[in-house]
Amino acid sequence: MSIQPEEVTLGLTQHDLVPDEESAGPALSRRARFGRGGRWYEFRLGARIGLVVTVILILAGVFASLIAPANPLHLFPQTAQGPSLHHLLGTDLDGRDVLSRLIYGSTSAYEGVGIAMLVTAIIGVPWGLIAGFGGKAADEGLMRLADVFFSFPALILSIGIISVLGPSLVHSMVAVGIAFAPSIARLLRGATLPLRRADFVLVASSLGVRRSRIVVRHVLPNAIAPILVQMFALASIALIIQAALGFLSLGAQPPASSWGNDLATAYTYFLSNPTATIAPGLCIAIAAWSLSALGDGLREVFIFG
Amino acid sequence: MRRMILRRVATSVITVVGCSLLVFALRYLLPGGPIQDMIGGSGQTGGGGGGTVPISEVKVLEARFGLNNPPWVQYWDWVTSIFHGDFGRSYYSDEPVKTVLMQRAGPSLELILGALLLAVILGGALGIYSAIRRERPGGRAVLAATGLGISIPDFWLATLAAGFLGLKLHIFPPLWPAGPNPSAAASLHYLILPILLLSIVAGAFICRQLHSSMAEALRSPYIRTAWAMGVPPRTIYLNYALRNAIGPVITLIPLAFAALVSGTVLVEYIFNIPGLGSQIVTSVINLDYPVVQATVLILAIVVAILNLLSDIALGLLDPRIRRGV
Numbered sequence: 345m346s347i348q349p350e351e352v353t354l355g356l357t358q359h360d361l362v363p364d365e366e367s368a369g370p371a372l373s374r375r376a377r378f379g380r381g382g383r384w385y386e387f388r389l390g391a392r393i394g395l396v397v398t399v400i401l402i403l404a405g406v407f408a409s410l411i412a413p414a415n416p417l418h419l420f421p422q423t424a425q426g427p428s429l430h431h432l433l434g435t436d437l438d439g440r441d442v443l444s445r446l447i448y449g450s451t452s453a454y455e456g457v458g459i460a461m462l463v464t465a466i467i468g469v470p471w472g473l474i475a476g477f478g479g480k481a482a483d484e485g486l487m488r489l490a491d492v493f494f495s496f497p498a499l500i501l502s503i504g505i506i507s508v509l510g511p512s513l514v515h516s517m518v519a520v521g522i523a524f525a526p527s528i529a530r531l532l533r534g535a536t537l538p539l540r541r542a543d544f545v546l547v548a549s550s551l552g553v554r555r556s557r558i559v560v561r562h563v564l565p566n567a568i569a570p571i572l573v574q575m576f577a578l579a580s581i582a583l584i585i586q587a588a589l590g591f592l593s594l595g596a597q598p599p600a601s602s603w604g605n606d607l608a609t610a611y612t613y614f615l616s617n618p619t620a621t622i623a624p625g626l627c628i629a630i631a632a633w634s635l636s637a638l639g640d641g642l643r644e645v646f647i648f649g
Numbered sequence: 650m651r652r653m654i655l656r657r658v659a660t661s662v663i664t665v666v667g668c669s670l671l672v673f674a675l676r677y678l679l680p681g682g683p684i685q686d687m688i689g690g691s692g693q694t695g696g697g698g699g700g701t702v703p704i705s706e707v708k709v710l711e712a713r714f715g716l717n718n719p720p721w722v723q724y725w726d727w728v729t730s731i732f733h734g735d736f737g738r739s740y741y742s743d744e745p746v747k748t749v750l751m752q753r754a755g756p757s758l759e760l761i762l763g764a765l766l767l768a769v770i771l772g773g774a775l776g777i778y779s780a781i782r783r784e785r786p787g788g789r790a791v792l793a794a795t796g797l798g799i800s801i802p803d804f805w806l807a808t809l810a811a812g813f814l815g816l817k818l819h820i821f822p823p824l825w826p827a828g829p830n831p832s833a834a835a836s837l838h839y840l841i842l843p844i845l846l847l848s849i850v851a852g853a854f855i856c857r858q859l860h861s862s863m864a865e866a867l868r869s870p871y872i873r874t875a876w877a878m879g880v881p882p883r884t885i886y887l888n889y890a891l892r893n894a895i896g897p898v899i900t901l902i903p904l905a906f907a908a909l910v911s912g913t914v915l916v917e918y919i920f921n922i923p924g925l926g927s928q929i930v931t932s933v934i935n936l937d938y939p940v941v942q943a944t945v946l947i948l949a950i951v952v953a954i955l956n957l958l959s960d961i962a963l964g965l966l967d968p969r970i971r972r973g974v
Contacts, residue, residue, distance in 0.1 A: 491660075492667035495952045499911035500929070500945060507933040507941050508675055584802050588915055591804050592930050607805060611919070614812040621812055625805030633800050 391641020394634035401631055405450035412444035416601045424616040434617040437609060440599075442620045446627055448601035453583060453631060456517040456595075460582040461575055463521025464528055469564075469571070471525060472532025476567075477540065477559050487533065490526035498523040499585055506594050513596035516589045517582070524578050531574055535567035542566075576639025580632045587628045603628050650971050653964050661957045668949035672942050673724050731946075737939040739932075746943045750925065756825075757917070757924030760840055761909050764847035768905060772852035773898070776859025780894075781886060783864055792860060798853030804915040807846045811919055814842065825921045843916045850912060851905040858901050862894035869893075892966075899962050903955040910948060 404411055413432070414420075420431070420439040427434045433442035475486040493501065498520065505519035536559075539545060548558050589595040590604025598605060603624040610620035730737075736746035775791050782788035814820045821842040866872065867890050875885050914926035921927075925944060932940040964971045 488663060488667065491664050492671060495664055495668060495907075495949050495956070496945070497907040497911040497948075497952075499914060500948060503914070503929060503933055504672075504675060504941060504945050507936070507938065511934075587802060588804055588911075591915065592918060594930070594933065604804075607808060611808045611812065614808075614816055618812060618817075621808055625802060625809070628802050628805060629800065632802070636800070 388637075388641050388644065390637040391644075394637030394641065397630060397634040398638055401450050401627075401634070402454050404447055405452075405454050408448045408451050412441075412447045414441040414444045416440055416444040416448045417599050424613045426617050427619050433623050434619050436606070436617075436620055437613050438599075442606070442610075442617075442623060445601040445606055446603070446623055449603040449606060449624065449627070450631075452513055452596055452600065452602050453586065453628075456513055456586045457579050457582050457635075459514060459517040460521040460524070460586070461579055463518050464524045464575070464578065467522060468525035468528030469532060471529035472571075473536060473559055473564065475529060475533040476536030477555070477563070483533070487530065490530050493523070493526040496523070498581070499588060502585060502589060503592075503594065506589070511594045511597060513600070513602070516595040517586060520582050520585050520589075523585075524582065527578065528571060528574065532567060532571055535570055536563055539563050539566060573639055573643040576642060577636050580636035580639070583632045583635060584628065587624075650964065653971060654961055657957055657960045661953045665950055665953045668953070669728065669946055670724070672946045672949070673727060676938055676942060736943040739937050739940050746939050749928070749940060750943060750947070753923055753925050753928045755924075756836060756840070756922050757913060757926060759836065760843055760847065760913055760916070760922065760924060761906070763837075763840065763844040764851065764909055764912075765902075765906060767844060767848040768851035768855055768909075769902070771848065772855030773859060775852075776856040776898075777863060777886065777891065779856065779860045780863035780867065780890075783860070788860075791856065795853040795856045795860075798849050799857070803846065803850050803912050804919065806849065807843075807916055807919050810842060810846055825923065839920070840922075843920050843922065847909055847912045847916055851909050854905055854908070855898060855901060859894060859898050862897050863890055866890040866893045896963055896967055899959050899966070903952060903959050906955055907952055 418440065420435055420441065422428075422431070422435055423439040424437050425431065425435045431441050431443065433446065436442055436445070471486060471490075475483045478486075496504070501523040502516065502519040505522060506516055509515040509519065542563075544562060545558055548562055549555065586595060587602075587604030587607070590602040590606075591608045593605065593608065595604060596602040598609070607621060607624040607628075610617070610624065614621050734747060736750070738744065739746055739749055742749070775795075779788040779791035779795075783792075811821075815822060815824075822839050825839055867886075872885060872890060875889060880889075910926075913924065914929060916922070917924045917926035918930055929941060929944050931937075932944070
């Protein structure tokens with residue numbers, strides 16, 4: 345949560361992507377070599393574990409109603425109990441089963457991350473493309489705008505946007521998506537700059553292809569690799585920020601299950617049931633780590649591809 | 650050098666102006682407009698007062714708050730009043746926002762500055778150590794620990810620490826005491842655990858960055874020559890390698906500060922510290938926009954100033970940056 349998107353460059357710094365102006369771009373479109381694929385065991389161990397864990401958690405979220413031992417909203421008479429045979433992780437202050445809430449929390453966690461990444465892509469990709477392919481003025485202006493957003497920590501910016509929209513899962517994730525968009529924009533702009541002088545771009549434009557079509561059909565697929573990788577790192581941070589916002593009661597409102605919110609309320613009865621404080625946090629940490637490990641693995645595929 | 654400073658100052662000013670525009674515009678994006686949120690009729694959670702107010706009343710209020718004027722006039726009025734120190738009045742308590750902020754700035758400043766200091770000192774020392782001993786288990790252990798430090802959500806760590814160390818074992822006080830604020834010195838006692846927790850993430854970043862820069866410096870040919878010529882190790886590490894490695898770390902400090910600010914919001918919430926972080930949260934829940942606006946703006950200005958200072962410091966340290974940008 346405290347990690348700022350611009351710090352997480354996953355080894356691809358701006359220096360790698362921004363060229364000096366005289367160099368010619370790549371000759372061949374990278375699409376020809378895109379599908380390197382690779383055997384599953386060629387991925388790093390961390391990335392494989394990350395993939396498996398993420399898939400398990402997402403499936404748990406999707407099939408929550410089948411897996412969860414109890415209804416997460418049902419109030420059992422035993423309130424604030426420690427782990428027991430009926431309630432493997434105990435119950436919360438109002439008597440809801442902690443384990444079921446955790447499983448349903450997985451649903452809202454990954455839904456939230458999905459929304460945030462969608463918003464980031466919708467805002468950030470056009471931003472970066474226009475900055476990379478528009479004129480100098482557009483580039484300068486759009487990047488200055490990105491700098492303005494960069495001066496805010498992501499959490500504070502999200503809180504500010506939530507103050508306008510009102511607290512809810514969707515609003516908080518839209519806010520996070522907006523906060524991350526400048527980072528993607530900047531990365532994409534850096535990736536498209538060397539492609540401006542690429543041979544395949546020059547050929548296409550000399551054949552009379554409209555610039556917008558060149559950008560969407562030729563440039564974008566070649567520039568997308570670092571973006572995809574960065575999206576996973578951002579997704580991991582988005583998960584943590586979502587949990588932090590839930591912790592501050594600015595995300596999904598109770599009684600909806602949310603890992604962050606459950607963590608906050610569990611703290612109030614910490615002495616009765618410490619497991620309820622440990623469990624949601626563990627889920628958040630594991631889910632965030634798996635997403636970022638997955639991104640690390642993807643990075644190696646694309647760099648060697 | 651001077652030209653570089655001027656250019657940096659100009660970009661910082663532009664950034665700050667941009668932030669102020671953003672913060673100002675945020676208020677006017679509210680559904681229903683600013684008068685509505687003052688009355689509380691926009692139907693969101695929190696807020697106070699009734700929903701419907703006759704149009705004539707709204708017009709009167711609009712005139713009183715100068716909302717009739719075109720947006721740029723309103724913006725200009727807002728900016729000039731800020732230069733006079735007037736940030737408006739809180740919707741919630743009707744106190745001047747300045748008073749609210751000044752009251753709560755104390756604990757937050759102690760917290761952030763303490764954590765920054767600790768992070769720099771501890772992170773710096775551990776970074777240097779782990780770079781020197783990077784092949785040995787000691788250095789590797791430090792690196793692994795920092796990897797953990799970056800990934801663990803800090804609010805979780807804070808609740809666990811406050812719970813186990815504070816509530817269960819009573820080593821540290823888990824909560825700020827109720828009643829009037831203790832003096833700066835006395836409050837330090839309550840801030841020990843929060844400062845420690847906050848400094849973990851920032852310290853981990855600084856440690857990693859210093860480790861990687863120093864390791865890279867230590868691999869370079871001029872260091873190897875120094876070793877061969879018999880320069881004492883301490884001189885090599887501190888005078889040669891460290892001087893070259895410190896650059897990226899200085900750039901990292903404003904980012905660490907931003908991370909600390911986010912962390913402060915959460916830590917203050919957990920430990921019930923009456924600081925600016927918890928103020929932001931309660932203001933957002935209460936839809937108290939003037940306070941949120943002022944806090945976010947001040948934050949942006951402080952971050953911009955820190956970035957400027959770190960760029961200047963980098964220029965002072967590294968002649969290459971002074972000459973070509």
